[in-house]
Amino acid sequence: MKKLRAAGVHFALSALIVGGFVVLTLMVWYPTPLDQALGVNKVLLVLLGVDVVIGPMLTFIVYEPGKRTLLLDLTVIAIAQFAAFGYGANTIFGSRPAYVVFNVDRFDVTSASEIAPAELAAVRDPAFKSIPLWGPVIVGARIPTAVEEKNRILLSAASGGPDLNAFPQYFHSYESMAGDVRQVAKQVGMLPTKEQSAAVATWLAAHAKQAEDVRWLPVAARRRDMTAIIDAKTAKVLGFVDASPWWGR
Numbered sequence: 001m002k003k004l005r006a007a008g009v010h011f012a013l014s015a016l017i018v019g020g021f022v023v024l025t026l027m028v029w030y031p032t033p034l035d036q037a038l039g040v041n042k043v044l045l046v047l048l049g050v051d052v053v054i055g056p057m058l059t060f061i062v063y064e065p066g067k068r069t070l071l072l073d074l075t076v077i078a079i080a081q082f083a084a085f086g087y088g089a090n091t092i093f094g095s096r097p098a099y100v101v102f103n104v105d106r107f108d109v110t111s112a113s114e115i116a117p118a119e120l121a122a123v124r125d126p127a128f129k130s131i132p133l134w135g136p137v138i139v140g141a142r143i144p145t146a147v148e149e150k151n152r153i154l155l156s157a158a159s160g161g162p163d164l165n166a167f168p169q170y171f172h173s174y175e176s177m178a179g180d181v182r183q184v185a186k187q188v189g190m191l192p193t194k195e196q197s198a199a200v201a202t203w204l205a206a207h208a209k210q211a212e213d214v215r216w217l218p219v220a221a222r223r224r225d226m227t228a229i230i231d232a233k234t235a236k237v238l239g240f241v242d243a244s245p246w247w248g249r
Helices: 002-029 034-038 040-062 070-094 117-121 147-158 175-184 194-206
Strands: 097-103 106-111 137-141 171-173 214-220 226-231 237-241
Touching (some): 002 040, 034 097, 040 070, 171 175, 175 214, 194 237
Parallel strands (some): 097 137
Antiparallel strands (some): 097 106, 214 226, 226 237
């Protein structure tokens, strides 16, 4: 009974701490469906497995009242558990979606880790001098007019490196680029696949919207591409649909 009680207390504390972190992750840093777009759920499952299952299980195995090395054993387990939690939490936080960037004719989900410190240091607009901490911000980006900078970004993207969405010195408020968005946003009738059409139809029904009231654009992300639903008049992003925006995918 004492072994079960010790393991139960360990489980309860672990579940409280890790559960709170999972809620923060999914409600703030990776709001649905961006959690799917960036694949954070797999990392969370590993974190839950290590800290909520394996940790208390080890406590159950080693716990014996009166055991001379009990304190040392429990300390080692706690250190290992905190180290695993710290590594997982740091990975999730560092890879969080910082911006959803309108980039010419689509949106790109930009993780915090994609923005190099040197590029962040080059930012002049105070609104973009620091990476958002409490959830992704929707912004727009314009290609620089300076030929040297323009070529640097184009060559970087062509070689598989960072694209315009990872250069915050060229970010602008999304509202200031609403006209650009409206020019390239597509009508619902132009959805390329049946899967996407069905997903968007479900979204429209759930939000009491008509097809003529909205437009859509692709959303490119690290793990899974999605579809952004946009207000036809204001270009405001109304939501994201977990459906590929590309032909044949």
